Amino acid sequence: MLLHPRLIAFLVAFFISGVSTTFLSFVSGVSNSMLFVVGVASFSSAFFLVMYTVEVLVYREVTKIHSTIQRLKLQDFNISRKALVKDTNPFKKLNQEIFVYVAKKQREIDELKKLEVFRREFLADVSHELKTPIFAAQGYIHTLLDGAMDDEVVRDKFLQKAAKSLDGLDALVKDLLSLSQIETGELKMQLAPVDLRLITLEVCEQLENKAAARRTHIKIKPDRLPNVWVKADAQRIAQVMTNLIENAIKYGLDEGKVIVHFTEEKKHYVVAVRDNGPGIDPEHLPRLFERFYRVDKSRSREKGGTGLGLAIVKHILQGHGTKITVTSQLEKGSTFSFKLEKAFL
Ligand SMILES: Nc1ncnc2c1ncn2[C@@H]1O[C@H](COP(=O)(O)OP(=O)(O)O)[C@@H](O)[C@H]1O
Ligand SMILES: [Mg+2]
Incomplete structure (x- = not known):
């Protein structure tokens, strides 16, 4: 059940004035008018004291938390100070907001982590794919240099193989460029x-x-x-x-x-x-x-x-x-x- 500060203050004040007048009524020689004055005085002072404490403590803290959030520039936090202070239970509202915010941030973090894994894998894949044709062409050319060049048949065959590997490398780099241009939005589709x-x-x-x-x-x-x-x-x-x-x-x-x-x-x-x-x-x-x-x-x-x-x-x-x-x-x-x-x- 939600308790408004005013209701809390009223209940506490009512209790205090009730207790003090009851005790006072046991004292001999106390007139009804005295009881009334004590009742009213204790009720009003307790009411205002409690009200003040609740309002000052609760709302001062809420405002502080709010300004901290503002300082952090958490734009995603879509709650205004006014809405908070007006609320009957600002802590509950703050709690809800923080919960939604944290869940959203967690989703973002998960997404970023996934992207990071993806990026790492992609880099590993690219390196591997680049290595394969380079390694092959390098092998053929070194074998040629090491003497295979003298045999005309081997020379032609190896040169052709090296050329094929380099063509593959060329195709790969072109495809990678295409992909990165499309992904960075550099190349807008001209419909x-x-x-x-x-x-x-x-x-x-x-x-x-x-x-x-x-x-x-x-x-x-x-x-x-x-x-x-x-x-x-x-x-x-x-x-x-x-x-x-x-x-x-x-x-x-x-x-x-x-x-x-x-x-x-x-x-x-x-x-x-x-x-x-x-x-x-x-x-x-x-x-x-x-x-x-x-x-x-x-x-x-x-x-x-x-x-x-x-x-x-x-x-x-x-x-x-x-x-x-x-x-x-x-x-x-x-x-x-x-x-x-x-x-x-
Ligand atoms: N029409 C098809 N029939 C059978 N397999 C296919 C066909 N198209 C694509 N594939 C398979 O999908 C894979 C990915 O195709 P693609 O991305 O064009 O790469 P690439 O052609 O460079 O190997 C191919 O390696 C092949 O195994
Ligand atoms: Mg293909």
Whole structure:
């Protein structure tokens, strides 16, 4: 039960005056008017004394605590001094506020700790990923210098291998730069109407050699859609399509099939990149979009993958206010799809 200071003062004063008049009434020769005067005097003095003590002690302390909070500049503390002093039980209110505040801070600390772990892991991953191609190229070049250069066949083979490692390094650094630019918001998405069908055609042309090397057949469907006008950042969305189609070629089958499918909805287009490759085990799906996550590490690296492609895709699509989803069935193939807003309704 909440006790207002005035009620406390009243009760205490009533008790004190009651006790003093009762005792006084036992003394012989005390008249009623004397009893009345003592009753009123003890009641009023006790009432004001208690009131004063409660008000001064409680509110002075509350004000002190409040000003300490102010000094700490805890802006998140959304409680005004006025509201506190007016409250019947300021300590309870303060306590509640502090509890909410501490819970909020604790959440922030947990978040920061998670980020710190993430940062540390990322740094370790980056160092490891950088080390691998550098180490390989270094090995080949030193072997050449140590005499392997004299054998023409070995020389060509080793130089090619060193070059391939350095290409991998180049791809990795480029992907890391992309990722960091997107993350720091340095590169804002320049949303404008773009024809995603045309962009996809261009991307397919660029990937022609890679597809031809595996005799992969790429198709854009359906034929009856001459244009797919969406609101997107042309360059970034091309990066998304390149990664998805390239993955479908790389991780699909030889002589595989890749289909880019556009579905028109009321306000959106759904874009799906489908392959008939070996598919992805469901246990890998939740982590697929993490940086450096690869289903088959050695196979991905050998195919020139950095493991950053899908993380970049995820970020770019987030920048477009949409998200990527994947469905996959082992031995049947995988489908990566996302929605984009139509440019013209
Ligand atoms: N279409 C696909 N079919 C099977 N596996 C895939 C497909 N796309 C991506 N993956 C798996 O997801 C991993 C992450 O892809 P990505 O981030 O693009 O990295 P990278 O291509 O550089 O290896 C790949 O290493 C691969 O194991
Ligand atoms: Mg990739």
